[in-house]
Amino acid sequence: MSDLFAKFAPVAKIRDDILATGVSDPYGLVMERVESPTVAICNGRRTILLGTYNYMGMTFDPDVIAAGKKALEEFGSGTTGSRVLNGTYSGHKECEKALRDFYRMDHAMIFSTGYQANLGIISTLAGKEDYIILDIDSHASIYDGCALGNAQIVPFRHNDVEALEKRLKRLPPEAGKLVVLEGVYSMLGDIAPLKEMVRISKENGALVLVDEAHSMGFIGENGRGVAEAQGVIDEVDFIIGTFSKSVGTVGGFCVSNHPEFEILRLVCRPYVFTASLPPSVVATAATSIRKLMQGADKRAHLWANSKRLHAGLKQLGFTLGTDEPQSAIIAVIMPDLETGVHMWEALLEEGLYVNLARPPATPAGMTLLRCSLCSEHSEGQVGEILGMFEAAGKATGCIS
Numbered sequence: 001m002s003d004l005f006a007k008f009a010p011v012a013k014i015r016d017d018i019l020a021t022g023v024s025d026p027y028g029l030v031m032e033r034v035e036s037p038t039v040a041i042c043n044g045r046r047t048i049l050l051g052t053y054n055y056m057g058m059t060f061d062p063d064v065i066a067a068g069k070k071a072l073e074e075f076g077s078g079t080t081g082s083r084v085l086n087g088t089y090s091g092h093k094e095c096e097k098a099l100r101d102f103y104r105m106d107h108a109m110i111f112s113t114g115y116q117a118n119l120g121i122i123s124t125l126a127g128k129e130d131y132i133i134l135d136i137d138s139h140a141s142i143y144d145g146c147a148l149g150n151a152q153i154v155p156f157r158h159n160d161v162e163a164l165e166k167r168l169k170r171l172p173p174e175a176g177k178l179v180v181l182e183g184v185y186s187m188l189g190d191i192a193p194l195k196e197m198v199r200i201s202k203e204n205g206a207l208v209l210v211d212e213a214h215s216m217g218f219i220g221e222n223g224r225g226v227a228e229a230q231g232v233i234d235e236v237d238f239i240i241g242t243f244s245k246s247v248g249t250v251g252g253f254c255v256s257n258h259p260e261f262e263i264l265r266l267v268c269r270p271y272v273f274t275a276s277l278p279p280s281v282v283a284t285a286a287t288s289i290r291k292l293m294q295g296a297d298k299r300a301h302l303w304a305n306s307k308r309l310h311a312g313l314k315q316l317g318f319t320l321g322t323d324e325p326q327s328a329i330i331a332v333i334m335p336d337l338e339t340g341v342h343m344w345e346a347l348l349e350e351g352l353y354v355n356l357a358r359p360p361a362t363p364a365g366m367t368l369l370r371c372s373l374c375s376e377h378s379e380g381q382v383g384e385i386l387g388m389f390e391a392a393g394k395a396t397g398c399i400s
């Protein structure tokens, strides 16, 4: 009889080899107490958080918390039902209205997570006979959306405009085509050349979906993302986003101006066949989204933090994912997995948490220490972070 677990042996071996070096499990960290968007207690000590995606620091916003408490008291702890049955409360409609106002789009549909938003929208739009043309470094939820819909997948080289055009031109002109892009690619923190890619996609008869998970709230004059910053938001057919990053809670969404969008509510399985978000979550999300509309000062401070950390790490001698800061994600490239794990642990002992990322999640087999800044990090904290990187980098031999 075949062992169903045998296929996990390579991953188990990597984990066991790492643990055999004596380091603590990088995927087993517990946040014992969370004091603010930028500080938690881990292993009993004060730890600066630099790997949370809490870009706009909304998790402890007093208005957001008050809205969540009120909804919890007034509507209970959960909806116990699908959006198309008993799971649509006034809070879900208000949250969708907040999204429509934020993006200035006609339609908004909320999912239980961003993962499910990609899964649902992509699999529903593009079925067996259709083509999905996507950047090879796309997020797992995008790939899983392609697989669920059984679409033909046509990947192209990361951020390569010519490769996208070549792939599109080779496809049958009459076939259904969906081009799927991301605003910010979360592993290296680089942004997509959306202006050119959206134009080429449209010239070749494709609809365009952009996942703006890592840019909402921060990038673009009004925080609408990279498509806004590059002046093509009106040409994008679908924007996917999440509440688990800048919005500071949990949930996902799709916004669109497509005239037939609303039919998706009846045919999108990851929307129909799951319970809707709890009232407290949609209330916190709606309040947060409306506050992000007034987030210009926070955006400016976050850019300043990003630039300062990027320049400081470069000066210390670390190799970074981008030459210039392009987003609030700064990826520090490690020479190998073992060094990466040791550096991750050394930083934690200094009092700094970053994300450790490794293959298969990372491109080109890289091990990365991914730093994501928050608008609530003070200048002083950015200075502390640089000091910690210097100490840990020297102790582990990453820098001299």
Ligand SMILES: Cc1ncc(COP(=O)(O)O)c(C=O)c1O
Binding pocket: 113, 114, 115, 116, 118, 139, 141, 182, 186, 211, 213, 214, 242, 243, 244, 250, 251, 252
């Ligand atoms: C690009 C991208 N899309 C979608 C998601 C999924 O978001 P969520 O955490 O809401 O499931 C993520 C989360 O990491 C992401 O990075």
